[in-house]
Amino acid sequence: MAKVNVKVCLGTTCFVMGSANLQELIELVPRKYGDQVDVAGSPCLGLCSIDWEFSKAPYVKVDDEVIKEATVEKVLTAIDKKLGK
Amino acid sequence: MSINTPNKQTSHLKREILVRLIRAYLGDNFEEDVRLIPFEMRPKGSEVPFRCCIHKERAILRDRVIAGLGFDIEEAQDSELLSDLAAKAVKREQPEEHPLTLLQTACNECVPARIHVTDLCQGCVARPCESACRFGAIKVVDGKSRIDHEKCKNCGMCAQVCPFQAITKIIVPCENACPVGAIAKDEDGLTKIDHEKCISCGKCVSACPFGAVHKKSQVIDIIKHIKAGEKVIAMVAPSIMAQLPCTPKQLKQAILQIGFSDVIEVAVGADVTTKKESDEFKERVIEGGAPFMTTSCCAAYNELVEKHIPEIKPYRSSTGTPAYYTAEIVKKEQPEAITVFFSPCVAKRREAMQNPNIDYVLNFEELGAWFVALHVQVAECDEAEYSQDSSAQARNFAITGGVAAAVNSLLDENEKANAYVINGLDKAGIRDLKKFAKNGKCELGNLIEVMACPGGCIGGSSTINSYKQAAKQLDAYVKSSPDIKEIVK
Numbered sequence: 004m005a006k007v008n009v010k011v012c013l014g015t016t017c018f019v020m021g022s023a024n025l026q027e028l029i030e031l032v033p034r035k036y037g038d039q040v041d042v043a044g045s046p047c048l049g050l051c052s053i054d055w056e057f058s059k060a061p062y063v064k065v066d067d068e069v070i071k072e073a074t075v076e077k078v079l080t081a082i083d084k085k086l087g088k
Numbered sequence: 089m090s091i092n093t094p095n096k097q098t099s100h101l102k103r104e105i106l107v108r109l110i111r112a113y114l115g116d117n118f119e120e121d122v123r124l125i126p127f128e129m130r131p132k133g134s135e136v137p138f139r140c141c142i143h144k145e146r147a148i149l150r151d152r153v154i155a156g157l158g159f160d161i162e163e164a165q166d167s168e169l170l171s172d173l174a175a176k177a178v179k180r181e182q183p184e185e186h187p188l189t190l191l192q193t194a195c196n197e198c199v200p201a202r203i204h205v206t207d208l209c210q211g212c213v214a215r216p217c218e219s220a221c222r223f224g225a226i227k228v229v230d231g232k233s234r235i236d237h238e239k240c241k242n243c244g245m246c247a248q249v250c251p252f253q254a255i256t257k258i259i260v261p262c263e264n265a266c267p268v269g270a271i272a273k274d275e276d277g278l279t280k281i282d283h284e285k286c287i288s289c290g291k292c293v294s295a296c297p298f299g300a301v302h303k304k305s306q307v308i309d310i311i312k313h314i315k316a317g318e319k320v321i322a323m324v325a326p327s328i329m330a331q332l333p334c335t336p337k338q339l340k341q342a343i344l345q346i347g348f349s350d351v352i353e354v355a356v357g358a359d360v361t362t363k364k365e366s367d368e369f370k371e372r373v374i375e376g377g378a379p380f381m382t383t384s385c386c387a388a389y390n391e392l393v394e395k396h397i398p399e400i401k402p403y404r405s406s407t408g409t410p411a412y413y414t415a416e417i418v419k420k421e422q423p424e425a426i427t428v429f430f431s432p433c434v435a436k437r438r439e440a441m442q443n444p445n446i447d448y449v450l451n452f453e454e455l456g457a458w459f460v461a462l463h464v465q466v467a468e469c470d471e472a473e474y475s476q477d478s479s480a481q482a483r484n485f486a487i488t489g490g491v492a493a494a495v496n497s498l499l500d501e502n503e504k505a506n507a508y509v510i511n512g513l514d515k516a517g518i519r520d521l522k523k524f525a526k527n528g529k530c531e532l533g534n535l536i537e538v539m540a541c542p543g544g545c546i547g548g549s550s551t552i553n554s555y556k557q558a559a560k561q562l563d564a565y566v567k568s569s570p571d572i573k574e575i576v577k
């Protein structure tokens with residue numbers, strides 16, 4: 004099965020609007036899913052400046068799916084879904 | 089005690105408002121744009137995420153905007169238009185005196201503290217609750233314990249003895265978090281801050297699940313000077329280096345980019361503080377035989393001493409804070425400059441109010457919002473050099489234990505202080521301090537470092553980064569910095 008790819012946006016907008024608190028995902032995800040999932044911090048994903056969408060930050064991408072106002076729980080749920088859990 | 093776990097939804101809301109306010113002020117239609125903020129955040133037909141209806145949501149957002157404009161929410165009249173308040177904010181000469189204000193419309197959703205019997209009550213035969221209550225306030229009626237709230241003193245004895253753990257104490261989070269009893273809900277369910285008692289530690293801000301305690305922002309006042317083309321200098325607290333995903337030099341560039349004319353590390357002043365405080369420790373404790381000395385750099389602790397423990401004054405170091413020396417240096421070199429202290433906490437606003445060399449305070453959340461408003465990506469900024477270097481020890485003031493360690497670094501082997509750290513002020517810590525002052529001794533050490541926020545300044549109530557990451561980032565910077573002996577000669 005293809006690996007799930009998770010990008011946590013650590014661009015300034017997302018960081019200020021809450022991804023500072025998502026950094027724990029970068030340690031938590033590998034512990035939880037082993038090598039089924041790749042996770043990394045990312046520079047600005049370019050989503051915050053489209054139509055001034057800063058208010059929906061922080062953004063996380065799970066493969067192609069964009070998670071708005073991301074929280075640790077939302078991201079884990081999205082990963083579970085991808086893995087068919 | 090938990091360290092700086094920001095209430096995510098409420099800080100998201102507060103930051104969103106700041107971004108919109110800053111954008112509005114930097115645009116051409118400030119007053120009208122401010123008026124529209126609640127409507128833009130909750131447009132017609134949008135979901136109502138938190139309250140009963142869209143109108144209440146907007147009303148509450150309006151009140152939050154008032155705090156963002158730097159005014160007291162309680163004092164503003166309901167009939168006053170946001171656009172008028174925006175105009176007033178721009179005309180204001182001086183920021184308001186007390187840094188905190190309460191959004192009472194958000195806080196009446198939480199009930200006054202009281203003892204509550206839950207459904208778990210079995211109406212048992214033993215009824216230990218009845219016999220434990222010294223006020224005759226609890227009786228079993230119709231097979232269930234009931235509390236007479238007229239008589240109940242909230243002592244919680246009944247809860248302790250209940251074999252089913254069926255009785256709980258409902259707390260008011262802000263009351264519970266305040267170490268000095270300065271915030272309370274009265275009979276009518278209205279919460280009030282007693283500014284005579286308040287030490288501006290900001291614990292209520294982080295504790296309130298409704299985000300009802302607001303900081304009055306000075307961001308409009310600061311931008312006003314920048315717009316007027318004045319020379320505005322950023323004095324950044326050591327904790328800032330742990331806040332954003334970039335290097336300290338990129339951060340300087342980012343701050344220049346939003347309009348400041350220079351950036352100086354408050355660690356420069358922390359080097360002066362360290363030198364003076366270690367000399368003072370030697371003189372007072374080692375040579376003078378004083379039983380102990382406390383540090384003096386935490387603004388909330390200094391307010392605590394003034395308002396609640398004046399008897400500890402003779403034991404507190406008379407050395408100025410890092411912000412004090414930094415501002416002195418800047419104003420001496422450039423008396424015409426406007427100085428802005430970049431702060432991790434609320435308490436520094438009070439310190440600034442009492443120091444004519446510090447004109448304004450901008451907290452890290454506000455700085456973050458400013459970057460968002462202007463689309464500044466800090467990680468993409470070039471690096472700008474700081475004109476004055478500071479030491480590893482000074483940069484480490486931002487974390488618990490850092491101040492005491494810095495003082496010790498300048499003391500000789502046989503003079504080293506035995507440091508005791510109060511890591512986060514709470515009621516127990518305050519009791520200890522009172523005891524040390526009263527007895528004129530402290531068995532736990534002869535240098536007491538007091539940090540109002542658990543973890544130190546990087547755990548402050550206006551920080552952005554999560555504690556663990558912040559500690560890591562700060563540590564890396566400290567490790568790359570010169571030793572204090574190379575800076576302080």
Ligand code: FES
Pocket residue numbers: 012013014015016017018046047048049050051052060062
């Ligand atoms: S900062 Fe995250 S999308 Fe731009």
